[in-house]
């Protein structure tokens with residue numbers, strides 16, 4: 001896939017100059033070339049440590065006249081012919097090469113960025129399919145699904161923004177033996193199939209209890225499953241009504257979160273399963289063990305993943321095998337991504353391994369599991385309500401919005417009542433999303449309204465206030481005369497902000513590679529702090545260097561808007 005192309009990123013640009021010098025002088029060591037951001041901006045913007053690696057490799061091979069890595073660094077620096085990108089290239093410490101970008105280069109790049117809202121790395125070729133959200137019918141969506149929904153949506157936004165063809169799939173749990181007991185229970189108790197999900201969930205719980213205690217009910221339920229699986233008209237009708245009721249409720253959450261996704265639930269793959277399992281048996285990539293069809297890990301260290309039960313029934317893994325085959329061979333995408341909690345890692349490892357063994361990934365399809373940690377309550381345990389129930393998403397969003405409204409009222413604002421309610425809705429949703437996204441997705445995170453809504457913390461609240469600040473400046477600003485000649489920096493805060501602004505492409509490339517939306521969060525948070533520093537130090541309207549500063553504000557606002565929208569958050573114009 002094209003997602004790894006980075007030559008147009010900032011790091012890619014610098015790497016190119018560096019590589020051509022290394023190619024000339026140390027052609028065997030091209031792969032040592034690496035670039036990182038300078039931790040200390042007074043040394044430069046970027047840093048390379050290749051000279052040390054080249055020196056020790058040469059010495060190991062016993063073929064060097066160099067006395068130390070600094071001498072190697074000097075030869076590399078000497079070979080860099082690019083004179084416009086850098087203001088200075090210096091050697092520091094044991095042999096680090098530090099690059100300081102020239103103001104001319106920074107401003108040119110900034111102006112290029114200003115011409116289009118697309119990143120320079122857009123126009124990527126390739127396609128990606130993201131399986132995310134994926135709640136289960138007749139059950140409430142829980143915080144795990146919320147994480148999957150938010151993370152999956154952010155990843156899709158990034159792919160789409162960079163020009164990749166992106167398929168967003170909702171692998172809803174809408175099929176399986178649980179529907180037998182549900183339909184049976186509802187028929188027995190005359191529960192209407194278009195009940196609210198909370199009622200369905202209650203039925204589900206009680207049906208399960210009866211199933212475990214009452215043998216008659218158990219055998220009736222099994223009959224009901226058989227009817228459903230043979231597409232009996234009555235059973236199908238009830239099933240469909242149950243699904244519709246859940247679907248409508250899921251949709252209210254998606255609407256509130258502004259998520260678009262295509263539903264393609266487990267039932268979609270049901271008819272494909274027998275042939276897919278036959279193919280896997282014929283190819284010898286799944287094995288029969290005690291009557292069940294199994295996928296073992298390489299060293300048989302753990303219990304196998306079962307993909308056909310010993311009674312011949314299909315399960316979660318059977319469906320995922322049919323689904324992955326369909327996605328790789330019919331959808332023909334380059335990259336297939338699954339966003340679920342980390343607890344399903346073993347399941348997906350087995351599915352991917354089997355898909356590869358069956359040859360379904362032969363066109364170079366990449367399969368990836370984007371796992372995430374659990375959401376903890378402030379007591380350090382899995383997030384639950386006081387009565388021990390799973391927390392409903394609706395009440396979570398309601399509370400976030402309510403608290404935002406209180407916050408705004410207490411802080412004092414000029415917003416009208418209507419603006420206030422819109423602002424608190426937007427703030428509430430973006431706070432919940434950002435609180436989730438800014439963590440490393442693999443670590444469990446603690447859900448805390450107080451922390452999430454802290455104006456001084458790394459929160460959506462802080463970001464929204466920063467955006468509203470720059471938007472307010474621009475509303476009051478005179479229009480800039482274009483083309484912009486004579487732009488320049490007078491102050492270190494201006495330059496730092498500008499350098500950060502031109503790093504967006506690099507961040508997008510890294511996000512797509514590592515599937516980590518937290519990178520966009522870090523970028524946006526740093527952008528806001530840099531902007532706030534700049535604004536504290538530099539008078540914009542009516543100040544010296546007004547045109548350059550206004551230009552920086554414009555680029556800042558536009559870049560913030562991009563980052564907000566990639567994270568699925570709506571930026572507020574005033575607060």
Ligand code: ARG
Nearest residue numbers: 131134135136171173320340
């Ligand atoms: N419905 C599943 C759950 O709630 C998640 C499905 C994830 N996607 C998949 N293709 N298995 O845990």
